[in-house]
Amino acid sequence: EGLDVTYDGRVYTVRLLADPHAPAAEVLLPPDLPVEGKAFQQLAALAALHHPDGGRVKQVRATPDFHPGDSGVAIGSVVHTEGMVVPGAVGTDINCGMRLHVADIPVDAFLARRDAFVERMKGHCFFGTRDVAQGSRALEALLRDGLPGWLLETQENPLGMSARADLGQLDRESARVYLGGALEGDPSWAPTGLRREGVVRDPGLATIGGGNHFVEVQRVEAVVDRARARAWGVREGQLAFMVHSGSRDMGKHVGRTWQERVRAAWPASAPFPESGIFPLVDPEKVREYLKAEATAANYAFLNRLLLAELVRHTLRELFGDVEAPLVYDVPHNITLPWEGGWLARKGACPAEDEQPVIIPGSMGAESYLMRGLGNARALASASHGAGRARSRFSMSRGGAEHREEALGLTGVDCIALRAERRIEEAPAAYKPIGSVVGSQVEADIVREVARLRPLMTFKA
Template structure:
């Protein structure tokens, strides 16, 4: 479907690929549109909803500047998926052992490996660049011990991060996972968001929202932020790759012999990147959106009880070659815990081997938009290549 709604309340328009947007998200989008650094327009994906700092599901092109709070604190959060040479019929009747094996191999929540699961020499470049960043900003070490980052490589985290075993329309088996830059990315995000706010106050920038403080090229901290955010994005890619390796090795003893297809996709959906759009080179922030360039593959997950999709981008210029990163929430985590109970969770995740206790009620499928409607609203942005349905889901 084409753009459903356009807001003209700022310097640039906001083009939205749905007509169901909450007031808080509309207000956030209107605030961003007032900034003098925004180029052409802002695009809001069909999973758009109110976020912290900036709207989730927004694509923001900026000229010579970056808004750290728009990138957020889960820098480089994204998806990874691989297809296995297994059919659904080859899976055991009970999948409990598969789930247990994954949970034993990949630390979740705040847990981490007791020692790095990956050889430090294989991430020597990450190590060297982080040392350089910490040398310039020793305050980061007060927020997290430097050695923690290595132990968190190959770990899931919490919230909406997950690992799933899925079946596609051809009965092929897939592994799909969702995670980001873990604690070190959070620390980098919070540290530079705070610096941006202090700089804005010092320079007396007039902002519609203090969270929209930005670094401009040539100004203090801009180059350091670019280096740090690019480091965190690379860390997130490596984290997902290492987690996938651990999952594959963990499930091998419980399944017939199989091979792994080439890595299908390892893509960010919270990040900033240099791209050219509408005649200008910009810093493009995708906050809860994935790249959907012409023929580019991506992953759009549903909730833990719904379908997910492997998609191919159509290179839609108005969306800045982007699409949604998932279904998008329709209620807060607090509201979900208040509105639903364990019986609701069991009903909505029927047929999925997963946690169904009150600790994951905030991730219940009913807290999310209908993924089929989200996909229908972005038919101009992507085409579906594979439709996946999970049979195992591990949550943090």
């Protein structure tokens, strides 16, 4: 409704009828995947954004896991702007992302100790048996400079579990974090309770968060690109684990504060954008916003690192001194400089040339390790998952089918803090990952490197 839509069998082109001069937005979507009108509306509105003082949207593209977003921007949107940034096109879970490790532990040996592993992880992830304490200088360095700054100021692992030697490993591994996990932030965004000198305890760090965030243990099921898998340290039959989490309350604070600020900065003489999405054009404010976003992003890099340390530590307790190296850590909600302007991704994984791309499926389907091809039409971006096909609400209410089989839960080992999570997050809530990934291979956005099968999933 109100949209001009065309489809060539693979790519939809959408534009607001009311705004024929706006750039057309594109969605890569194979014919067998579900389509939701609301997401198209949101995408077309994003492409039509403008500000009376200038700035423009150059290109908008959506990935095949695309579905409506709660705050007006569809999940799976990538927007290239010039002279303006759009905080709402990243959302409040700044630097939500995926982190993947592999470990040389035989899957049989791991499963034989399943219960011991689960008990320890439940304690760490749900019941706070860990204690995250660090110097205020380390936290400040993190927020200002990201992981390298944090490592310089950190003498021992803040989880108090590993020896100093492990910091050397963390240091080496920061090369496998997107942009080195080092963005230019502003430590004044630290929550008030954490701003004083001395040892600070941040209850939000090393926590998964609600919704579909997870820690999942997996098996490397198949290696397709042997050369790249070897270069990235990945072998068939290995144990793997994946962390999906973001910047927790820090991102919410930064995101909400700036969404209020952009609204307040909107010129009084211009009508409010119907979409509720406000761009920011004042160069000084743009700089300030990007620094705030980077601060929360730095925090998210450490949050995922510490969650992975919890898993690594637990594996070491049970299986001896395993290395469990990092394969890659990559954000899917972030604004970064792009061809003289900015690229904002909301639920899209960077897929730059030769870069690892992590595409999770669900707790009952395979996840994919891919390599990016830097496809310009796709704004060097791939899907960051399979994408929700059914809302949480439709999964849990209204006479929904709750049989394990219909939900795709047969054989799924989900350890959830809240019982309803199993149903809201059941495999049947997600699109078929094979088709989502296949369409992106066909469109020369990514190539497959390896597939991972879930063994157990922790969700709060």
